[in-house]
Amino acid sequence: xxxxxxxxxxxxxxxxxxxxxxxxxxxxxxxxxxxxxxxxxxxxxxxxxxxxxxxxxxxxxxxxxxxxxxxxxxxxxxxxxxxxxxxxxxxxxxxxxxxxxxxxxxxxxxxxxxxxxxxxxxxxxxxxxxxxxxxxxxxxxxxxxxxxxxxxxxxxxxxxxxxxxxxxxxxxxxxxxxxxxxxxxxxxxxxxxxxxxxxxxxxxxxxxxxxxxxxxxxxxxxxxxxxxxxxxxxxxxxxxxxxxxxxxxxxxxxxxxxxxxxxxxxxxxxxxxxxxxxxxxxxxxxxxxxxxxxxxxxxxxxxxxxxxxxxxxxxxxxxxxxxxxxxxxxxxxxxxxxxxxxxxxxxxxxxxxxxxxxxxxxxxxxxxxxxxxxxxxxxxxxxxxxxxxxxxxxxxxxxxxxxxxxxxxxxxxxxxxxxxxxxxxxxxxxxxxxxxxxxxxxxxxxxxxxxxxxxxxxxxxxxxxxxxxxxxxxxxxxxxxxxxxxxxxxxxxxxxxxxxxxxxxxxxxxxxxxxxxx
Amino acid sequence: xxxxxxxxxxxxxxxxxxxxxxxxxxxxxxxxxxxxxxxxxxxxxxxxxxxxxxxxxxxxxxxxxxxxxxxxxxxxxxxxxxxxxxxxxxxxxxxxxxxxxxxxxxxxxxxxxxxxxxxxxxxxxxxxxxxxxxxxxxxxxxxxxxxxxxxxxxxxxxxxxxxxxxxxxxxxxxxxxxxxxxxxxxxxxxxxxxxxxxxxxxxxxxxxxxxxxxxxxxxxxxxxxxxxxxxxxxxxxxxxxxxxxxxxxxxxxxxxxxxxxxxxxxxxxxxxxxxxxxxxxxxxxxxxxxxxxxxxxxxxxxxxxxxxxxxxxxxx
Numbered sequence: 001x002x003x004x005x006x007x008x009x010x011x012x013x014x015x016x017x018x019x020x021x022x023x024x025x026x027x028x029x030x031x032x033x034x035x036x037x038x039x040x041x042x043x044x045x046x047x048x049x050x051x052x053x054x055x056x057x058x059x060x061x062x063x064x065x066x067x068x069x070x071x072x073x074x075x076x077x078x079x080x081x082x083x084x085x086x087x088x089x090x091x092x093x094x095x096x097x098x099x100x101x102x103x104x105x106x107x108x109x110x111x112x113x114x115x116x117x118x119x120x121x122x123x124x125x126x127x128x129x130x131x132x133x134x135x136x137x138x139x140x141x142x143x144x145x146x147x148x149x150x151x152x153x154x155x156x157x158x159x160x161x162x163x164x165x166x167x168x169x170x171x172x173x174x175x176x177x178x179x180x181x182x183x184x185x186x187x188x189x190x191x192x193x194x195x196x197x198x199x200x201x202x203x204x205x206x207x208x209x210x211x212x213x214x215x216x217x218x219x220x221x222x223x224x225x226x227x228x229x230x231x232x233x234x235x236x237x238x239x240x241x242x243x244x245x246x247x248x249x250x251x252x253x254x255x256x257x258x259x260x261x262x263x264x265x266x267x268x269x270x271x272x273x274x275x276x277x278x279x280x281x282x283x284x285x286x287x288x289x290x291x292x293x294x295x296x297x298x299x300x301x302x303x304x305x306x307x308x309x310x311x312x313x314x315x316x317x318x319x320x321x322x323x324x325x326x327x328x329x330x331x332x333x334x335x336x337x338x339x340x341x342x343x344x345x346x347x348x349x350x351x352x353x354x355x356x357x358x359x360x361x362x363x364x365x366x367x368x369x370x371x372x373x374x375x376x377x378x379x380x381x382x383x384x385x386x387x388x389x390x391x392x393x394x395x396x397x398x399x400x401x402x403x404x405x406x407x408x409x410x411x412x413x414x415x416x417x418x419x420x421x422x423x424x425x426x427x428x429x430x431x432x433x434x435x436x437x438x439x440x441x442x443x444x445x446x447x448x449x450x451x452x453x454x455x456x457x458x459x460x461x462x463x464x465x466x467x468x469x470x471x472x473x474x475x476x477x478x479x480x481x482x483x484x485x486x487x488x489x490x491x492x493x494x495x496x497x498x499x500x501x502x503x504x505x506x507x508x509x510x511x512x513x514x515x516x517x518x
Numbered sequence: 519x520x521x522x523x524x525x526x527x528x529x530x531x532x533x534x535x536x537x538x539x540x541x542x543x544x545x546x547x548x549x550x551x552x553x554x555x556x557x558x559x560x561x562x563x564x565x566x567x568x569x570x571x572x573x574x575x576x577x578x579x580x581x582x583x584x585x586x587x588x589x590x591x592x593x594x595x596x597x598x599x600x601x602x603x604x605x606x607x608x609x610x611x612x613x614x615x616x617x618x619x620x621x622x623x624x625x626x627x628x629x630x631x632x633x634x635x636x637x638x639x640x641x642x643x644x645x646x647x648x649x650x651x652x653x654x655x656x657x658x659x660x661x662x663x664x665x666x667x668x669x670x671x672x673x674x675x676x677x678x679x680x681x682x683x684x685x686x687x688x689x690x691x692x693x694x695x696x697x698x699x700x701x702x703x704x705x706x707x708x709x710x711x712x713x714x715x716x717x718x719x720x721x722x723x724x725x726x727x728x729x730x731x732x733x734x735x736x737x738x739x740x741x742x743x744x745x746x747x748x749x750x751x752x753x754x755x756x757x758x759x760x761x762x763x764x765x766x767x768x769x770x771x772x773x774x775x776x777x778x779x780x781x782x783x784x785x786x787x788x789x790x791x792x793x794x795x796x797x798x799x800x801x802x803x804x805x806x807x808x809x810x811x812x813x814x815x816x817x818x819x820x821x822x823x824x825x826x827x828x829x830x831x832x833x834x
Binding site for chain 2: 012013014016017020021022024025095096097098099100101102103104105106247249318322325
């Protein structure tokens with residue numbers, strides 16, 4: 001009952017079913033026995049050999065014994081978990097039990113959640129099954145319980161990650177073989193890296209992971225990137241799996257967009273923390289130099305992905321229209337993330353703008369401290385280089401907006417998000433090649449460079465930071481943006497698709513019009 | 519349950535296109551409450567597509583469908599609460615017992631823990647699965663699996679059951695048992711909407727039928743309405759006389775509405791073109807001439823004949 005309340009009735013049902021179906025079988029019992037026997041044998045052989053031949057201290061023996069135990073455990077995890085995760089969704093589809101599940105009112109998200117908890121339940125059982133073997137370490141004086149619990153935690157986190165990726169593969173490929181191959185491609189390199197690192201750097205020293213972290217502390221920047229990265233992979237995989245299992249008419253884009261916003265904020269924050277404003281005396285303009293450059297590269301690349309959002313399907317998904325029609329409070333709260341119409345472009349532009357906002361904010365922080373901390377500094381030179389910096393940022397920003405507007409235009413024409421993004425970026429690649437070729441062959445005037453702002457910026461940077469930026473480049477990007485948005489609105493009107501309002505035509509009567517020609 | 523609505527299923531101009539192929543081309547019909555309705559058609563006619571749309575598992579290209587007033591497109595959760603859906607293939611979980619299978623779906627339907635046991639015992643009693651509760655699902659016969667699947671669809675006490683080819687693959691005994699189960703459900707006030715291509719199975723239990731072909735509804739209504747629609751105008755009667763009588767032909771030929779009189783020994787047959795309520799004239803004429811007869815049989819058009827009359831056999 002408590003579990004049911006915590007996990008939600010439907011997810012709890014899936015967990016219960018998964019555990020019964022997986023553990024009750026005879027072959028499951030055989031796997032458990034073989035697993036325990038392998039772990040036990042390896043540890044026993046090592047214990048005997050160490051007791052008879054080695055001159056190392058008992059504490060080192062104990063730690064190495066635990067190390068061997070966990071290496072065998074990790075191999076088992078990388079065999080069992082990918083398999084269980086890869087078949088998690090495909091078995092439901094192949095056994096034709098998916099329709100009754102959905103028909104019972106379960107949502108894809110609940111099923112994915114239940115599947116993950118079911119796999120983790122089996123993993124928990126498998127990890128603890130041979131735990132009594134750790135008592136062998138008492139032959140050598142024993143190992144700290146805290147160190148063992150930490151090892152278990154790391155294994156559990158690694159297995160959770162593999163399970164999430166496996167469920168994503170299962171949901172996206174809908175084929176057991178392909179899903180197993182995909183997860184194996186992720187799990188095997190992870191296993192090789194982990195075993196190599198643990199055996200050569202940790203266990204061979206006669207210490208466990210917790211001791212290793214205490215003796216060789218890792219920089220905080222590593223954790224600042226690793227923890228959000230891990231959470232992104234876990235949460236993103238589960239949301240991706242739900243996304244693949246929900247129909248295109250579902251509200252699946254809303255959590256994806258919310259997660260994307262969080263990711264953008266975290267990544268921009270991490271970049272700024274790592275290479276951002278340096279307020280130390282003598283380090284007055286890092287945003288104009290290194291930090292700004294890193295951020296420029298990030299925003300330059302992010303537009304490729306953001307075009308996917310801008311060019312999404314123009315129609316409002318049915319589920320979103322249903323939520324909006326009911327006037328639920330979440331329909332106001334989540335309006336920023338609702339796909340369809342002009343919101344596709346605006347959402348991408350907001351993410352795009354976050355990067356520039358952060359960069360400008362950091363520059364202002366630097367500027368407000370530089371004058372007092374470094375009075376001898378020539379502020380006119382600083383202002384001049386800052387002007388160039390802002391001109392570059394302006395060129396980059398307006399160019400990005402024009403790419404997003406182009407992707408949005410293609411979305412209104414009826415292309416899906418990926419095709420629209422490819423077309424919008426393809427046009428930019430084509431223009432860049434055209435400009436670069438024209439410049440190399442000296443075929444056209446310099447004004448041709450305005451067609452491709454990124455190429456223009458690269459050439460200007462090569463010429464020196466003091467080069468004046470042509471305002472026409474910004475104007476060309478703004479003109480292209482205006483043209484694309486106007487064209488998109490006209491096409492949307494022609495196709496009967498609302499640009500701003502969150503509705504679907506005919507919802508009050510019939511669902512859609514009868515197809516023409518019938 | 520929305521008792522104020524006379525129809526539990528309302529379908530209007532339902533279209534479903536897969537590329538250039540229209541699986542459904544604008545079908546419309548209503549199904550009243552408390553009936554067993556047969557949805558029949560050849561393979562590829564659009565039966566399963568219609569059923570999946572009604573079960574809110576597929577979104578139509580156009581048109582609308584309502585289950586007890588809930589729109590299958592705009593209110594899918596409400597629709598799923600109001601109906602029980604049994605697909606054409608019964609998928610089961612290897613390793614679960616019958617009891618565990620039902621408990622799983624009771625939780626999936628989000629029945630409160632206090633109601634689960636009673637709901638399961640009710641459906642087990644109805645479907646006669648009581649002796650199999652501890653048996654693993656995958657060892658059940660096909661007929662028992664069908665019963666189990668039906669039990670699962672009844673757990674949340676829906677007013678409407680939508681069954682896709684429930685009798686396919688069942689042996690004759692299982693079919694008869696399943697048929698009586700459906701009749702019992704009708705007695706309990708449930709509406710049953712079932713598709714099948716085994717027409718002889720539907721004839722005895724269906725109150726009404728819809729016949730679809732190539733995505734079009736070619737007939738819809740009660741069995742009687744459909745018979746009347748395709749009837750050529752004449753009904754054939756067969757009469758078994760007590761003894762052969764050559765005068766019978768002359769007697770009947772004087773009655774308006776009688777034609778194609780055929781006498782073979784004691785077997786008399788004739789076509790009747792007038793309303794059935796006027797047939798008493800024939801019996802009165804025979805009685806007045808002291809022509810005794812032991813048996814009268816009115817030739818009914820069974821569902822198979824109706825189906826053959828209404829469909830062309832073309833596949834999309």
